Amino acid sequence: MRGKSRFFNWFIGFFLLFLYAPAILLPVFAFNASSIVSFPLTGFTTEWFSVLLTNGTLHVAARNSLLIAITTAIFSTLLAVLAARASTRFSFFGRRSIMGFVMLPMVLPEIIIGVSLLVVIIQMGFELSLWSITMGHILICTPFCIAILSSAFMNLDKSLEEASFDLGQTRWNTFWLVIFPLVMPGIVASLLIAFTISLDEFIIAFFLAGTEPTLPVYIWGQLRFPAKLPSLMALGTVLLFVSIGLLLIADYFRRRGIRKTGIENTGGFL
Amino acid sequence: MTQPIIRLSGLDKFYGDFQALSQINLDIKTGEFFSLLGPSGCGKTTLLRSIAGFETSSAGSLHIDGQSMDGVPANKRPTNMVFQSYAIFPHMSVAENVAYGLKARKLPKVEIKARVAEAIDMVGLQGFDERASHALSGGQRQRVALARALVLKPRVLLLDEPLSALDKKLREQMQSELRRLQRAVGITFVLVTHDQEEALTMSDRIAVMFDGKIEQVASPQILYGKPSTRKVAAFIGMMNFLDAKIMTTSGDNVEVEVQSLGKLTLPLKQATGGLDGCNSVGVRPEMLTILMGSQTSEREIEAEVTEVSYYGDMTYYDVKLPAKEDPITVSMRNTAGRKVLEVGAKARVGWSTSSLLLLK
Numbered sequence: 001m002r003g004k005s006r007f008f009n010w011f012i013g014f015f016l017l018f019l020y021a022p023a024i025l026l027p028v029f030a031f032n033a034s035s036i037v038s039f040p041l042t043g044f045t046t047e048w049f050s051v052l053l054t055n056g057t058l059h060v061a062a063r064n065s066l067l068i069a070i071t072t073a074i075f076s077t078l079l080a081v082l083a084a085r086a087s088t089r090f091s092f093f094g095r096r097s098i099m100g101f102v103m104l105p106m107v108l109p110e111i112i113i114g115v116s117l118l119v120v121i122i123q124m125g126f127e128l129s130l131w132s133i134t135m136g137h138i139l140i141c142t143p144f145c146i147a148i149l150s151s152a153f154m155n156l157d158k159s160l161e162e163a164s165f166d167l168g169q170t171r172w173n174t175f176w177l178v179i180f181p182l183v184m185p186g187i188v189a190s191l192l193i194a195f196t197i198s199l200d201e202f203i204i205a206f207f208l209a210g211t212e213p214t215l216p217v218y219i220w221g222q223l224r225f226p227a228k229l230p231s232l233m234a235l236g237t238v239l240l241f242v243s244i245g246l247l248l249i250a251d252y253f254r255r256r257g258i259r260k261t262g263i264e265n266t267g268g269f270l
Numbered sequence: 271m272t273q274p275i276i277r278l279s280g281l282d283k284f285y286g287d288f289q290a291l292s293q294i295n296l297d298i299k300t301g302e303f304f305s306l307l308g309p310s311g312c313g314k315t316t317l318l319r320s321i322a323g324f325e326t327s328s329a330g331s332l333h334i335d336g337q338s339m340d341g342v343p344a345n346k347r348p349t350n351m352v353f354q355s356y357a358i359f360p361h362m363s364v365a366e367n368v369a370y371g372l373k374a375r376k377l378p379k380v381e382i383k384a385r386v387a388e389a390i391d392m393v394g395l396q397g398f399d400e401r402a403s404h405a406l407s408g409g410q411r412q413r414v415a416l417a418r419a420l421v422l423k424p425r426v427l428l429l430d431e432p433l434s435a436l437d438k439k440l441r442e443q444m445q446s447e448l449r450r451l452q453r454a455v456g457i458t459f460v461l462v463t464h465d466q467e468e469a470l471t472m473s474d475r476i477a478v479m480f481d482g483k484i485e486q487v488a489s490p491q492i493l494y495g496k497p498s499t500r501k502v503a504a505f506i507g508m509m510n511f512l513d514a515k516i517m518t519t520s521g522d523n524v525e526v527e528v529q530s531l532g533k534l535t536l537p538l539k540q541a542t543g544g545l546d547g548c549n550s551v552g553v554r555p556e557m558l559t560i561l562m563g564s565q566t567s568e569r570e571i572e573a574e575v576t577e578v579s580y581y582g583d584m585t586y587y588d589v590k591l592p593a594k595e596d597p598i599t600v601s602m603r604n605t606a607g608r609k610v611l612e613v614g615a616k617a618r619v620g621w622s623t624s625s626l627l628l629l630k
Contacts, residue, residue, distance in 0.1 A: 157355055157357060159353040159354070159355050159357040160357050160359060160360075162324055162344070162351075162353070162357065163351070163353055163357035163359075163418075164359075164370070165343075165344050165345050166322060166323075166324075166344050166345065166349075166350055166351045167345075167350065167370050167371035167374055167418065167419075167422065168345050168346075168371050168374040168375055168422070169345060169370070169371075169374040170345065170374075173374070177370075178359055181361045182360065182361060
């Protein structure tokens with residue numbers, strides 16, 4: 001019994017090490033004075049971060065990524081709210097198969113989505129632009145948003161809606177006064193998930209980028225130049241902390257929502 | 271009599287092929303405490319939800335206060351509902367919950383405030399106005415749900431098994447409180463319950479439902495004392511049944527051959543649901559006596575005690591009668607000097623013809 005539990009402790013230890021050690025190396029090399037990414041460390045510098053500040057192409061790529069991620073987050077969540085609401089509250093003809101098709105992009109290889117979207121967009125005579133990437137991202141993010149929001153809508157006691165309606169409120173106001181505040185934590189979570197997925201998505205962005213690269217596409221392009229590597233480490237460090245920050249914010253909202261509504265805490269991101 | 275507050279005529283409800291309600295005809299009087307009683311799945315909740323406007327009936331009509339409710343949605347009906355789960359809005363305080371319906375009616379702020387305070391007072395939640403609703407106990411949530419519905423002064427208050435989530439003690443307390451509240455506000459209450467004791471103690475009248483049909487509508491006393499069918503008799507309280515065969519009828523009397531008891535003449539009025547198809551005789555355990563020493567009774571029969579359940583104030587005996595396989599139950603009050611019999615003991619069971627009911 002004891003030997004078994006020790007084995008599992010080691011297993012979990014190694015697992016976490018493999019999972020997080022590379023990520024921890026990012027900030028280590030980001031502050032390393034040498035332009036070669038290897039041990040031993042040679043000294044402390046913030047030079048690589050200041051390089052980021054003056055790199056115009058990087059700024060454009062970052063701005064593109066942010067624009068796409070924000071638009072994707074909003075539209076995917078909006079679509080997912082409608083889908084989740086429809087699938088959890090109403091029964092209509094072909095509900096299961098429709099939901100199946102909507103969720104399909106979650107398991108479809110992204111490279112297939114990328115190639116087929118590319119073909120379709122070119123054939124239809126549209127220019128590749130930030131919009132084409134955004135549409136691709138909405139396609140792959142919406143299923144994740146639906147998954148999150150479905151559980152939020154499912155946990156909602158149906159009699160709350162009925163009570164509101166029974167007390168004389170209209171269906172429209174019932175949505176805004178009762179349903180929306182109660183699924184708010186789910187909506188915040190959905191926005192953040194879609195934002196994160198879109199921000200670091202590479203394959204679709206690479207296929208549909210045209211002349212305007214997103215951040216991951218830019219980073220990929222820079223990997224050809226060894227001299228750029230330390231500044232990419234610095235960029236990675238920034239992204240790492242932004243992601244952790246976003247997760248913390250998301251969890252704060254989730255916990256606040258739970259406190260406010262008194263729903264049982266069923267775990268979360270952290 | 272004034273017109274009924276609720277009139278249901280020929281109401282049917284189908285879910286696909288399943289008939290949840292069949293030919294419901296029912297008048298509920300203004301100001302009465304009315305209960306829909308039946309086992310789960312009998313259609314009582316569907317009936318309540320049809321009155322509230324959450325279900326549309328497949329056929330028949332519903333009038334509230336003389337007005338047809340055809341096509342009138344739930345938010346436009348003069349009814350309010352207390353839900354089984356209470357459906358307290360978790361993101362609002364007690365006062366906000368109670369004010370919800372008043373705000374929907376766009377009443378002036380001053381009036382809302384006054385009526386909310388009055389309603390919170392009425393259900394005994396003074397000082398809880400600002401309490402977050404998830405920090406309330408079950409009984410308090412129940413009170414909030416009541417206040418939230420009653421503050422709108424509905425013509426009818428619908429209650430969907432409102433006490434089933436409470437523990438026994440609190441449930442009994444809320445039963446008398448609901449009754450008191452109903453008398454105080456004078457609003458018609460329609461209560462759905464599967465608990466016959468709850469229905470008996472609270473209601474002016476009860477409709478007993480089985481399989482989507484109303485079996486009997488009557489006051490608690492009549493329902494218990496003169497159930498019209500064997501089904502109702504078995505559902506409400508305890509009832510012993512003996513096989514019976516009708517021999518002849520003469521004038522106001524009927525001659526029956528009853529299992530173990532022999533040939534008897536009973537007044538026709540003891541066939542409470544009509545004589546047609548009667549095949550059993552029912553008798554309540556408390557209408558039978560175990561005779562001690564020199565005690566006598568109108569009629570007597572020898573029996574053997576097969577089971578004794580002692581409840582402190584009462585003792586329930588299962589006794590086996592000659593020529594009947596299953597034992598019947600006799601309940602005795604444990605008065606001073608009365609000895610509790612043991613299993614296997616011989617007993618003389620006293621009974622009277624007037625306590626027998628002819629049932630189908």
